Amino acid sequence: MLSRVAENLYWLGRDLERVENIARMAEVSHTVSVESGGTDGDQHAWDAVLAATGSLELYSKAQQDDPLLTPAEFLLLSSANPNSLRRTLVVARALARELREQLSREVWEEINRIYLDVHATRTDFRDFRDGMHAFCDQVRSGVASILGLFDNTVLMDEGRDWFRCGVYLERADMTSRIVDTKYFVLLPTAQDIGGALDxxxxVAVLRSASAWQAFRMTHRGAITGPRVATMLVRSEQFPRSLYFCVRAFRRHFEAASDRTPAGQTVHVARELALLDLDLASVDEAALVQQGVHEFMDGFQGRLIEVDRLVHEHIFHVLPSVA
Amino acid sequence: MSDPFSGYEQLAGPDEMFAPDGTPRPAYSAFAERLGAWSIEHIDGRQRRSEMDLLASGITFTVYQDEAEVDRIFPFSIIPRIVAHDEWTTIETGLQQRVKALNAFLHDVYHDQRCVTDGVIPGEVLFGAAAFNLRMVGFEPPQGVYTHIAGSDLIRDQHGEFRILEDNVRTPSGVSYVLENRRTMLEAVPELFPEGAVSPVTDYPEHLREMLIEVRPEGVAADEARVVILTPGSFNSAYFEHTFLAQQMGVDLVEGRDLIVHDQTVYLRATTGLERVDVIYKRVDDDFLDPLAFRPDSVLGVAGLADAYRSGKVTLANAMGVGVADDKVVYRFVPDFIRYYLGEEPILRNIDTLAAVLPEDLEEMCANLDQLVVKPAGESGGYGLVVGPQASDAELRACEERIRDNPRNWIAQPLQEFSSIPTLLDGALRARRADLRPFALTGNDTWVLPGGLTRVALVEGSYVVNSSQGGGSKDTWVLRPPRASEG
Structure with a gap:
């Protein structure tokens, strides 16, 4: 497979996964803020998502120019925010268009459809409350359809594995950010821990990661921070946990690079093996001892390294003539 | 029920669907009967559905309005062009003849240049052609083929005869719309197809693939030949067609940066290493092919590609330097090429054309500017066109100045009242002028796709069908031979 095509499929996976994550987190923030009726929790709920998508500082700046700009609009529809759902989707659709001959007609048309839907949504939507749920729901089911169509209409070859690598890397990154923002942005005061707000x-964190039901199915006891964090890091069964995503990435990477010279694959393979081993050894006590924020920070750094190695040694390498 | 054809007004020049007395022509009779049973509202509904299909399938181009990106489809009309079988036979054999003559001409141009010494064409026309490529001199392309893919534009003139308007042998585009328009028609208006009477077009990519393998370099086995399509990238307006053909043929779609040349051999960069490339269907202009040979500022090309091509280790389709054959001034001489190289009379005639480079043509041109369509030789896509009867005196004076300033760059033709086809616009059928671009593939022999791109001028009274100038397109139905039982 052409290196450029492999790279584009990988990024298509990343961007689509990111679009779905933004929509899901926005939906949760929306419910939380409506429920708390505009108290402090309101702004906090949005700050967490803005931080998780790297848009917090950009939002503060944009808000100075336009005091009426809502976090929802900035996060979802703004063309000025490079991390917004709209902008991410525009990039994904451009990639899909470039990759069109690699995708099934069904996958392409579904990507095109949600792109057209999001495009049709008014950008000056000041009071976004009424349409929020429907909008996010539409985008989420669109991405879910694409992932499903990818599995059911696209050849199970190298390209599909690169696409899946992108999906899982982005998913691991987003899950770790969702947990991290709870500590970083919503940092509870000592007396709050264990209280109703905490x-x-x-619960909002779990719902942001689509993990609320999964948590309840696997944990009978109280909802505590360490238990939630441990599940999202270490679960072998939950398809959005860090451990699950890293193992899935590793499996797809091995399949995708099956015929790539070992001299190229060794760099990524080594990093993945270490990450796999380290995650397997994590438990609640270790997580608490290290500190959830510190752990997530370190984990995100290692994902960045994996991503860098894939580009340097697989996508961008100039092979020698055999 | 309202008659969808009531109030339909024919233009000057023939109407493809109706005879002057308003009765459907024979080729359209079955179609007209079916369409006539529908109300205009129903036809409009089907038209809208086909537009929704095209939007959903993303066959769109992006325009920028008030800083926002808007996706538009290329306007499509569900009333097809229908070509009778015997007329098609003329077009088919005429194109085969023309392509043969153009290839003989190109071979002559890059070898002995007998056409100049024998006075068939003035040397200054030939060597003044921007596309004349010195690197091709003395080079023998595989199978002697230069114009593997050719798409000539035809119009039906006021007397009802199909004539060649221009040849496109560099990178003719539009064939993907031929296939997609047919697919859209089959989905949106299946009832309108007379059963079994329309020639299918879907096997074009298979013919293209087989032809590309036929012209592979010597010494490469047919089942091992690696074919790729070279595209300028996703910002090119024909990018959809590039991906479409790559997908339909099952070949890689590559950009310049995906290829490298080593030891005069072309390789593509794959995740598993380098893989040799044998045939390149290039959709990149010659100027951007190889920064070492042509434009050093080009980032689109592949360094060393021109050299690899000349060494015979890779085939380019079409060959480099073929643009000299579709130069608008050279066009004037193509009927003479047919007589000179093949000893035959042209089956398809040119439009009468004046080339300002010939002194007698220049004077005739300047004396009759208000009745002529003047075209710059170096442009395509309908740019720079001056339509005499529609131009102001000031425009005509400026035009004459430009012609006298650089005669090599101008040709002129009488305004053609070429044929029109009913086209649904704003809920009513209106006559709009249309041309026809069939596609001819040449490997061991020349095959013409039984169909083609019908482009239609959507603006009232317009003669310009180019999509860049607001033109739309239609499906083209080539009728199969009538069965013996039906007489």
Missing amino acids: RSQW
């Missing part, structure tokens, strides 16, 4: 925020 608990509701952890």
